[in-house]
Amino acid sequence: MGLDAYVECNCLKEGKAKPPPFDISLVEWTDEGIDVSPTVDDETYYLFVNWRKHACEHENFKYYHNRVANIAGSNFLFGVMQRLGREDYPLLNSIWNKPVDAVQAGKALEELNTLESKINVLQGVFLVESQSQKEYVKALPGDDNWFYAAGSEYTYRLNERGFYILDRNSRELFRSMAFSQEVIDSQEEGRAHLLVRFQDYVTGYIHEASHPFSTKTWGVDLLYYPTSLQVGIRELMSSDLPSVEVLRELFEASLTTGNPIIWT
Numbered sequence: 001m002g003l004d005a006y007v008e009c010n011c012l013k014e015g016k017a018k019p020p021p022f023d024i025s026l027v028e029w030t031d032e033g034i035d036v037s038p039t040v041d042d043e044t045y046y047l048f049v050n051w052r053k054h055a056c057e058h059e060n061f062k063y064y065h066n067r068v069a070n071i072a073g074s075n076f077l078f079g080v081m082q083r084l085g086r087e088d089y090p091l092l093n094s095i096w097n098k099p100v101d102a103v104q105a106g107k108a109l110e111e112l113n114t115l116e117s118k119i120n121v122l123q124g125v126f127l128v129e130s131q132s133q134k135e136y137v138k139a140l141p142g143d144d145n146w147f148y149a150a151g152s153e154y155t156y157r158l159n160e161r162g163f164y165i166l167d168r169n170s171r172e173l174f175r176s177m178a179f180s181q182e183v184i185d186s187q188e189e190g191r192a193h194l195l196v197r198f199q200d201y202v203t204g205y206i207h208e209a210s211h212p213f214s215t216k217t218w219g220v221d222l223l224y225y226p227t228s229l230q231v232g233i234r235e236l237m238s239s240d241l242p243s244v245e246v247l248r249e250l251f252e253a254s255l256t257t258g259n260p261i262i263w264t
């Protein structure tokens, strides 16, 4: 699940697109961008879909198209704005899920620059693999959102006091700033079952759960499980907010083309 957005090119408006294999008057500009009249038959619709794909150098007339954030990423960005003062970012707080025109994009770009210049006044909490420092989860101090839920049984959370697991009654089952992870494939009543054993380095306390931290490497079938994880706190950097870079590209694309940003 996530939020994608795009800005269309002007090739069709400027006569730079290939002519469609159907009556061009059937093409319409809608809030979702270039579309075909809803009254066309299936055959014409498929002609439109195929034509749109390669009618110009931009696939589907998309000048810029990208994933802005997944749910965790957008929660993190909203958390940052809340801590910096939401009133300074009225557009960044409100543009989601509705078309943004080029004028608004210009103002939103200014808000984005302000946000980027202030980001290092905040600290972030990072759950990383001890050796490689590879980041698995990030949060903001004071956060109490869960980032993983095992049905309604328990949730994984992170804040400046560590990685912690709460049960459905908000009872704390485990909390640690540095711990080992041991993953065991077990059989339970004939079914393959994954067991993970977390052990806090300071107290030695062990907690068993069913969801390990893992990384999927492209092209490799087996998941990689870090054996040692720790929680660290440091100043936030703009690279901690990947959605900021995508938003910047979107706002700039909107300013360049004069076309709105459309969410999908």
Ligand SMILES: [Zn+2]
Residues within 6 Å of the ligand: 009, 010, 011, 012, 056, 057, 058, 061, 062
């Ligand atoms: Zn184009």
